[in-house]
Amino acid sequence: MMMTVSQFSLGRYFETGSPVHRLDPRTKLSSFFVLMLFILFIHNLYSLLIFMAFIAGVCIFARLPLRLLLVNIRPFWFLFLITFFLQAFLAPSSTPTGNFWNNIHFSVQGVESGLFYVARIVLLLSAASLLTLTTSPMSLTDAMEKILKPFKNIGIHAHEIAMMISISMRFIPILLDEALRIQRAQQSRGARFDGNLIQRTRSLIPLLVPLFISAFRRAHHLALAMEARCYRGDEGRTHFEELRFRRQDAVACFFMLFACVPVLFLQ
């Protein structure tokens, strides 16, 4: 009945060893945000084409198969569909009347703007997928930690957040394993996981209580292990790979601005 682990590809890191992969994650993260801002405010076809060319260029340069990008934006098909149909069949010129069905009519202009909006969303999504396809989650959290470091004074402890993300990432497979094991153990004791909705919900209790108890115990052991190794937060902590802004990062930033400046003038 439950514990369905589905296949995910969205946001998965895809290693090809290309120059884009080896860029400083801070460069990639900040250019992503700049690109996102620009894409959100474009309103004409030429700027759209410029950014499409830019994204395609990055994709080729990163040696990523284009199919991967398509797989990444597939979960959003519902959004595309809604966007397209709302734009295409509810023409902007029509004045709303009481009856919803009266407003529906087909127009070429509507279809055009529908395609434009869908293309813009596709662009946004592919920019985001490019970021996560070329940057591993761990180096992204590293970059976030470095970028957020100056905000420590206002209560954002970047190091702690990055640490918690990596710990919880390692907890997930362990807990999943544990949950499956407990489910089988309880079934072997005669627990049933079927019936109507109320019975099924109740049947989760003998699963979740042991899960919690074992999870707390694991956290306890990990705390002891970390204390034994003198973990003291970020003071005096060093990294295996220090992030450095190098020449290729400067080149990447230059290309980025090269794509953005004409768009600024086209508006």
Add this chain to the structure above:
Amino acid sequence: MFTSLSNKGSRPDRARASAPAAAMSLSGIRRILLISLFAALTALGGWIRIPFVPVPLTMQTLFVYLSGMWLGKTAGFASQVVYLAAGLAGLPVFSAGGGPAYVLHPTFGYLVGFPCAAWVLGALFEKAARPGSRRMLLWAGAGSVLIILGTGMLGLYANLNWISGRPVSFTQVLWTGFVVFLPGECIKFILAAVLYRRLRNAFHCDGDGFE
């Protein structure tokens, strides 16, 4: 397993001595670990699902409620922020994957509601004289369910109006983004409350979840 554990703390004085909101007093490492643990459990909750019409019931918000109840407002909020940050950084912990593009997903509003609901629940449980009493659970449940569904509904509305670029009426969103999920959320909150009581009784130490 759990029956033997829950019998231990059935005396009222013992139940009282084990208020789990004491997680606030935990030392640095323990607190960090408990926060990460609840972030991981929230991710796991997406994979525990009960088939149910019209939408399958996932156990995700169950852990959101429990994180607020168990960890208190600051740590509960932090655990959900960590969950969101992990998903936005590209780990596939959301129901349709992860990555920064998820901000554009129609269901992102519900995710934004998670930390808010955890904070409110935690604040209520820290303040309450008797956390876990029926009357209090009723108010806390109504509040947190409304927060998650409310932000989710607003997110859906904003997504359809501004990203899809076409207005959708508020009543339509109210129906598809709020009413449909209401019974499921109520069931999950009740389950969370039952679990909270069981666990509170199971850990008859000072309630931080560590023996």
